[in-house]
Amino acid sequence: MMSLFDPFHGRINRLQWWLLQFAIFGIAIGGMITTIFLFADKNSPEGSRTTGEMISLGFVFCLMIYMNFSTCLNRLRDTGRSGFWYLTFLLPTAGTGLMVY
Template identity: 60%
Template sequence: MEALFNPVCGTIGRGRWWLFQLVIFGVAIGGLLATIFLFADLEGGAGGRNPMENVGLGLTALAMIYMNLCTCLNRLRDSGRSGFWYLSFLLPSVGTGLMVYFCGIEKAPGRFTSGRSDPPAPGPVSAAPAAFSAPVRPQTVRQREFGRRNRATR
């Protein structure tokens, strides 16, 4: 639960990220219900809100944004990305899709370091010494320049 309030908590997996998103959704619903039951003016007209309703809605929105920031930053760090990717989540058309893919769907082997994988099993140990083999000579690779001829090969 520390990952909900600490953006540098450590590693969280995809399952915990989804669980935390459900917790954030529950906090949002609870905050809205608390605002309705505690601060709503039942005698007031339908024309507007009182100042305490605005405070309750604002606090609920800030809590949701902060908890989502913390969980997404922890998950983005696990996937090998920087926290600046969180800014892309604010894009109106693709932000939510990127957040769900990067934090909740992408499994991605290789560069992603969640620290939860099992270590590879050790190979069989051979009692016989290795046979001598000649050292491998590196092949010379010509460096190519983009859009130019390589003058060193003439």
């Protein structure tokens, strides 16, 4: 689990990477559900967000991106690639193909 928060932690294999990705997904879903129950206002107009809701969603989003970044850097380093390969995710269509390959 240390690989979720420390991008230079050590080695993770493919199975561990996938399990950590599912954990990140679960944390994201849990964070969104928690935000809905704690900060959503039933009386607000449709489509508007409260300040607490926006802050909570921003925190969950930043946490999810950081954990994904950490696990991907560990996995890329274990496969003999530089961490800069993570930036290929930013390339539309080509980035995903390069990472899968």
